Amino acid sequence: MMKRYISLAAVLLAAFACGDKNEPVDPTPAAPTSLxxxxxxxxxxxxxxxxxxxxxxxxxxxxxxxxxxxxxxxxxxxxxxxxxxxxxxxxxxxxxxxxxxxxxxxxxxxxxxxxxxQGKEAPEPPTPTPGGDNDAWKMAAKLGLGWNMGNHFDGYYNWNCTEEGYPNETIWQPGESEAQRAMHKATQATFTNLKRAGFTSVRIPVSWLKMIGPAPDYKIDETWLNRVYEVVGFAHNAGLNVIVNTHHDENHGVSNTYQWLDIKNAANNAERNTQIKAEIQVVWTQIATKFKDCGDWLILESFNELNDGGWGWSAEFQANPTKQCNILNEWNQVFVDAVRATGGENATRWLGVPTYAANPEFEKYFTMPSDPAGKMMLAVHFYDPSNYTIGDNQWSDWGHTGAAGKKETWGDEDHVQTVFSNLRTKYVDKNVPVYLGEFGCSMRNKNDNRAWRFYLYYLEYVVKAAKTYGMSCFLWDNGAEGYGKEKHGYINHGTGAYLGNSKEAIDVMVKAMTTPDSGYTLQSVYDKAPKF
Missing domain, CATH: 2.60.40.10 (Immunoglobulins)
Known part of the structure; x- marks a missing residue:
C-alpha cells in the first residue's frame, strides 16, 4: 500500500509540472479593440x-x-x-x-x-429704496435712460493734417466725403425722435481742443460754442435733460499740446499742474457763462475719462494711484468753483464729476468736491466685461447661462451687482446721485440668433440693474452702423431715425428703465437669460 500511495503522488506532481509548462500563472491579457x-x-x-x-x-x-x-x-x-x-x-x-x-x-x-x-448662487438684488426725499433717487428717475451723441461734437482731426487738433461736428460720423458726413449734423428732428424712442436725457460730449485760444485768455471760438449751445437747445425743446462736458481735451499719454488736460505731467510737475488748473478755470467760466440761464434740465460735467493712457493699469499709476487721482480731485474742485462763481442758474444746478478713467473701481481714490449748493453727482462709465462689450474678442455669450469658450471669464451678473451695490451704498444711499455717463455694447448680428439674444440680455440686465440700484444710465452711440467692434450706432445723428436693428435693442432698454410692473424685477430678468 505504501508503494502505491507514493506512486500516485508522483503522478500528480508530474501532472502539475506539465501544467506549469503550458499555462502561465499570470497571463498577459489580450489587447482591447476600443478605448x-x-x-x-x-x-x-x-x-x-x-x-x-x-x-x-x-x-x-x-x-x-x-x-x-x-x-x-x-x-x-x-x-x-x-x-x-x-x-x-x-x-x-x-x-x-x-x-x-x-x-x-x-x-x-x-x-x-x-x-x-455648478456656480455660486447669484446675490439677491436689494429692494430699491423709494425715491421720497432722497435727491439721488429723484435724479435717477428724472434722468432715466439717456443717450450719448458720441463721436459728434467730441470728434476732431486726430491725424497729421492742417486741421489737426480742431474739433469738427461730423468728422467722425459715417461717410467717405464731407458732404456725406454733413448729413449727420444734429437737427431738431434728431432729438424729437430720440424722445419718441423712449429716451429722457442726452449727454453731448464736446471736445474744445484748438477751439481754445492761447493763454492767458484761453478764449473759446464763438462759432463752436454757439453751435454747441444751439444743439443743446434742440434737445431741451424736445423735452430732454442734457449733460455737456469737456471730452477729448484729456491727454492719454500722447505727445501733442492741444490735448491739454495732461494728468500724468501735472502729477509730476507742480508748475504744469498750476497752468492746467488756470486753463480749467477760464475755460469752464466761459462755458458756464454761456449756459447760465438754462434751467435745471442742464447738467455740466467736468471731464470724461481722465487718465495717463494706461486706464489705471500703467506701472506709474499702479505704483501710487493716489498721486494722479489727487490731481483729478483738485481739478474737479476748480471746475465746481468756476461754475458756481458765474451765478445765475449755475449757482445751484447739478454738476457731474468723474472718478479716474471714469472707472467705478477707482471710486476709492475719489474725493467729492466741496460745493456750497450741495448738488454734486458722481459720474462713472460701465463697459464690463470690456472684451465682450468693446474689445477684440466680441464674444457671443454673456452671463450665467453663457458657455465656456464663448464668453469672457469674468464680468457676469454678480459682477454688475457688486459694482452697482458699492455705488449705491457709498453714494446713492447717502443722497449723492450717481449716473453711468456711458455704457453699452458693440452691436451684434441679428442673423446670429445666439449672439443677438445674449446682446439684448446684456443691455436689459445692465439697465434694469442701474434702475434697481438707483442710477440713471446713458447709452453710448457713435453713429457707426453695422455690427462688430466699434459698431455702436443706434440713432441717426442727423434725423433721429433708428439704425439697422437698433429699435429692438432700444425697446428692451426702455422697458428695463420704465416698466412699473412689480413682477418685472432684476431677478426675473436674470431668470429669463438665454439658454442654448
Missing part, C-alpha cells in the same frame, strides 16, 4: 473636488480639451489599463461651466468625458 472609460460625465459641486476615472485602451491614452480650471492627474498605464484623476477648482462665478474633454489613443476612436460644475 473605454468607467464614466463619461461628472457633476461637480461649486466648491470643487477631485474625481477618478478608470480607462481601458490598446495604447496609452492622451487627454485633450482640458480647461485651466481642471488639473489632470495622470496614472500608470499597465496591461492596457490606467486610473487618472481630475482635480476641479472652485467655481467663483455664478455660471455653470462645462468642459468637454477627449481621451485619444492610436488606432481607436476617441471617447468624450464631460465635466459640469
Amino acid at each position: 473605454t472609460v468607467s464614466k463619461t460625465s461628472f457633476e461637480i459641486a461649486q466648491a470643487g473636488e477631485t474625481v477618478t476615472l478608470d480607462i481601458t485602451s490598446p495604447a496609452r491614452p492622451v487627454l485633450s480639451g482640458r480647461p485651466d480650471w481642471i488639473t489632470y492627474q495622470d496614472g500608470t498605464y499597465k496591461d492596457y489599463k490606467m486610473t487618472v484623476g481630475f482635480k476641479v477648482a472652485a467655481n467663483e462665478s455664478t455660471m455653470i461651466r462645462t468642459a468637454e474633454m477627449s481621451f485619444m489613443a492610436a488606432g481607436v476612436s476617441p471617447v468624450k468625458v464631460t465635466v459640469t460644475q
